Amino acid sequence: MISQRAKTGLEKLFPQYLEESLKTELHSSWNIQKVDVKKIDVKNFVMLTISSYDFRLIVLLHFSADNNSLKYVSDSLKIPSDELSLTRYHDYLSEIGNILCGTLKRGLFQFFPHLGMSTPNKLGNESLKYVESYPIDHAIHIHAKARDEVEFFGSLYVSSIGELDFDPATISKNEEKVEMGALEMF
Amino acid sequence: MIVFFILAGGIILGAALGAAYFLLVYIKRLQTEWQSERTQLQQQLNDKVPASELKTLRNSHEEAVKKLRSDHTSLLHESEASLNKCRQLLEKTNRETEQRVNDLSYTLSQLQANTSACKAELQKDVSSLLNILSTLHRWDDEMSLLMQQNKYMLNQNTEFAVIVKKTVVLALNAAIEAARAGEAGHGFAVVADEVRSLAIRAEGFSTNYRDSLYKSDLVTTSTFQDVQASGKMIFAAVHALDSALNKLP
Numbered sequence: 001m002i003s004q005r006a007k008t009g010l011e012k013l014f015p016q017y018l019e020e021s022l023k024t025e026l027h028s029s030w031n032i033q034k035v036d037v038k039k040i041d042v043k044n045f046v047m048l049t050i051s052s053y054d055f056r057l058i059v060l061l062h063f064s065a066d067n068n069s070l071k072y073v074s075d076s077l078k079i080p081s082d083e084l085s086l087t088r089y090h091d092y093l094s095e096i097g098n099i100l101c102g103t104l105k106r107g108l109f110q111f112f113p114h115l116g117m118s119t120p121n122k123l124g125n126e127s128l129k130y131v132e133s134y135p136i137d138h139a140i141h142i143h144a145k146a147r148d149e150v151e152f153f154g155s156l157y158v159s160s161i162g163e164l165d166f167d168p169a170t171i172s173k174n175e176e177k178v179e180m181g182a183l184e185m186f
Numbered sequence: 187m188i189v190f191f192i193l194a195g196g197i198i199l200g201a202a203l204g205a206a207y208f209l210l211v212y213i214k215r216l217q218t219e220w221q222s223e224r225t226q227l228q229q230q231l232n233d234k235v236p237a238s239e240l241k242t243l244r245n246s247h248e249e250a251v252k253k254l255r256s257d258h259t260s261l262l263h264e265s266e267a268s269l270n271k272c273r274q275l276l277e278k279t280n281r282e283t284e285q286r287v288n289d290l291s292y293t294l295s296q297l298q299a300n301t302s303a304c305k306a307e308l309q310k311d312v313s314s315l316l317n318i319l320s321t322l323h324r325w326d327d328e329m330s331l332l333m334q335q336n337k338y339m340l341n342q343n344t345e346f347a348v349i350v351k352k353t354v355v356l357a358l359n360a361a362i363e364a365a366r367a368g369e370a371g372h373g374f375a376v377v378a379d380e381v382r383s384l385a386i387r388a389e390g391f392s393t394n395y396r397d398s399l400y401k402s403d404l405v406t407t408s409t410f411q412d413v414q415a416s417g418k419m420i421f422a423a424v425h426a427l428d429s430a431l432n433k434l435p
Contacts, residue, residue: 049411051419105247116419118411121333126397127404134408 002055002137002164009168014109015142018061018154021100024076025099027146029171035143039071040153043125046090050105054162056132059104061097062153065089072150094120100154111166134159305434312428321419329410336406340399347392350385357382 015032022030039168042064051111065086073092074084097120105117138158145151158164357378364375 007320030401047407049408050416051415053411053419058408058411108231114419114423116415116417116422118415118418121411123403123407124400127398127407130401130404133401138234 001162002158002160003166005166005167007128008137008139009166009171010081010158012168013104013142013171014140014154015144017100017103018142018144018152021096021103021118022144022146022152024072026075027072027150030146033143034078035153037128037139037140037141037155039143040125040141040155042127044090044122044151045125045128045153045155046094046120047123048097048101048120050101050108051118052112052114054112055158055160055164057067058134058155058157058159059097059101060128060155061093061100061155061158062125062132062156063093068150069152072146073182076133090122094122104156107171108166110171131155137164198330245283281429305431309428309431312424312431315424316421316428318417318424319421322414322421323416325413329406329413333406333410336399336403340396343392343396343399347396348391350388350392353385354382354389357385 014080015034019030040062042062042065044059045062050058050059069091070084071081071088074081077084077088077092101117103119107117109115134157136157137160140156141156142154143151144154333408360378361375364371364378367374
């Protein structure tokens with residue numbers, strides 16, 4: 001069972017963490033909006049999990065390999081677009097997902113000291129509808145767009161066994177700060 | 187002469203009357219002073235203890251002093267007795283406390299010995315629990331294999347779906363060719379229809395199978411991630427326990 005204030009906290013923190021994870025020199029400002037899951041029309045997503053005794057959080061970063069998204073990644077890596085392989089593109093987005101999930105984990109760590117985080121995996125969007133087959137207590141879907149050209153979607157699913165409750169007002173500012181490139185280590 | 191005598195007599199009488207008046211005033215004043223002095227003397231006389239009571243008072247005072255001396259002496263004896271009792275009690279308590287301290291020291295040393303043995307055993311167990319990491323890695327490898335297998339099956343199914351689609355088209359072409367052949371192609375048309383029907387069923391089966399594989403892909407990945415994340419959580423908890431144990435004196 002997730003408390004109302006925990007829902008409110010995640011709805012505030014998740015978009016903020018996603019924006020911080022996507023920010024680069026060229027794409028420093030993102031327009032973030034809540035979106036219906038049916039509007040997520042992209043090819044793939046990166047999936048990560050945060051596990052605790054009492055709950056499980058599933059974090060998804062939805063993306064397509066369109067020209068704008070590829071250019072966003074090649075610009076971020078400071079390499080020419082034609083040198084960006086699809087594997088490297090996927091690796092980069094996996095790292096974005098890693099940073100997003102790692103920041104969320106660190107934010108929650110002060111309330112739940114026993115947390116573990118998975119490595120990212122890429123899945124096809126055809127599998128997305130089956131996430132709903134899990135006992136989901138709360139879901140957040142957001143759309144992030146920068147410079148009116150590149151867009152990603154983020155989803156957070158909360159599946160709780162015990163009680164998931166925390167006061168978002170007490171999350172320290174340090175925990176909210178995202179350190180780019182800091183991969184979640186074992 | 188008579189007048190002179192009368193005047194002289196008058197003057198003498200006046201003087202005598204005046205003198206008498208002043209004398210009266212003086213006497214009155216003396217009377218007041220005497221009265222005041224008398225009152226004071228009476229008061230002083232009232233304040234003094236009568237001689238008859240003086241002896242009684244002295245006797246009672248001597249009695250009181252005697253009693254006080256007696257009380258003081260008995261109190262002194264009582265105090266000394268109490269002091270002796272206290273000394274004895276203190277000595278007894280000291281002996282008992284010393285005995286208890288000795289007992290406690292012995293118990294403490296035994297406890298310390300037991301705690302050290304338990305701590306060593308616990309450290310050994312926790313250290314060996316840290317080997318859970320290898321189990322987690324094994325799960326990781328096995329789950330990765332399962333995910334790879336899933337992807338392989340998805341690829342196989344995609345290939346199968348292409349073949350089925352081609353078979354449907356082929357069966358349709360065969361049916362068209364059989365129709366062109368007229369009566370001679372009747373038997374072939376039946377076979378072509380049967381093949382087409384089988385191909386359409388195979389297509390439906392392939393679609394369902396693909397959906398199952400997508401679901402399987404998600405469930406496998408999700409299970410893999412949950413196992414991986416929970417494993418890290420358990421490992422971190424055991425590691426924290428190990429660190430806490432090592433900090434114990």
